[in-house]
Amino acid sequence: MTLPPAMALDAATVVNGVAGLPSLPANALEVIHTLDDEAADTAAIVRKIAGDQALVTRLLRVANSSFYGLSGRVNSIQDALVVLGLRSVRMLAMAATLGRDLGGMAAPGFAFRSFWRNSVGTAIGARILARRLHLNEESAFVAGLLHDIGQLALATCFPNHFAAVEAYRQQFDCHFVDAERAILNLDHALVGKLLAERWQFPSHLCDAIGLHHGPDHGESSGLAAVVHVADAMVHALDLVGDATDMVPRIVPAYWKAVGFSWHDSQVVLQDLEDQFTGMGDLLTD
């Protein structure tokens, strides 16, 4: 197919385009930068969460959901910390605030609901896989939440390009990345990486976002592999809630890197689906 050359994008154009996006709020950035900080100050985290009433309400809703089997007993952030643990509370807080911030950033025509269901599901799945592989669970969770940020950036900063990609995808019923590569000559993984760099995310997070559809020139990342496989599982479990959904192409190297037995796969899928159901309250306003 002959491409309209006006639709091709290059990195410099993308960097200029995404410069118009607001930065993430300081709270979210701070969590991202303390991901590997084992000694993160609990009291400070609680203070920050407690200062955001909408966030407190959402957190308590999740902590009280039947998933944790403690319905009605979690009344405060302190209770939630005891029940769920500091790391889980931090991750829930992260998911809840990011969902709100990114939702506000998205262009009106963007299917944010499916996007965010996939993001939250991939975050949960990446965390489950990271635990099995002894990778940093919190980094995996955040990488999962943000892996498709490039899609949101494209839709918001380059709406005409995004519409052309979407039309191509529908016409050929193909993978989204293939439509992007055909129309734009680049994909949302690269766009996401450029945005992550602009937002000064830690480099391992930028790499995981940039490589989540496959290794590039031999460069690989364990974090990208768990995000990649988790993403495929979320689509395969039909958690995205899109009638025309398609499981993204799995890269054999990543599949092997994550590798598990048939029995383990059943445990992982069950765990992923259960946790996703438990987090359902974070997905709705």
Place this chain on the structure above:
Amino acid sequence: MSETNCTLPLAEATPGTILALDLLDTYGALLLPAGTVLSEALLASLAQRGIEQIVVCDTSPGDETESAARRQRLANRIEYLFRAAGDNIAMRELQSQITSYRLGRPS
């Protein structure tokens, strides 16, 4: 493994479907406890409350035809989601894992 639970769009739930998990409203209040057998009236009131999907027990005892129809629907949906898998071995492995998970291990 999980032939017990599945998430269903509310529109697809039929009277007699059994809730697998407590159903909460957006404020965390309990609407219906796990184990509730959904009647026509309950389904209508859930729709009115804007509930979009529910987690239900996959096997409704005593209704083999419906269970078979549901299994067929799940199998078709998995086929559709994996329609671009081609001969990608990793994807075929995931597909078979998902099929086992949704429908039980093939004997």
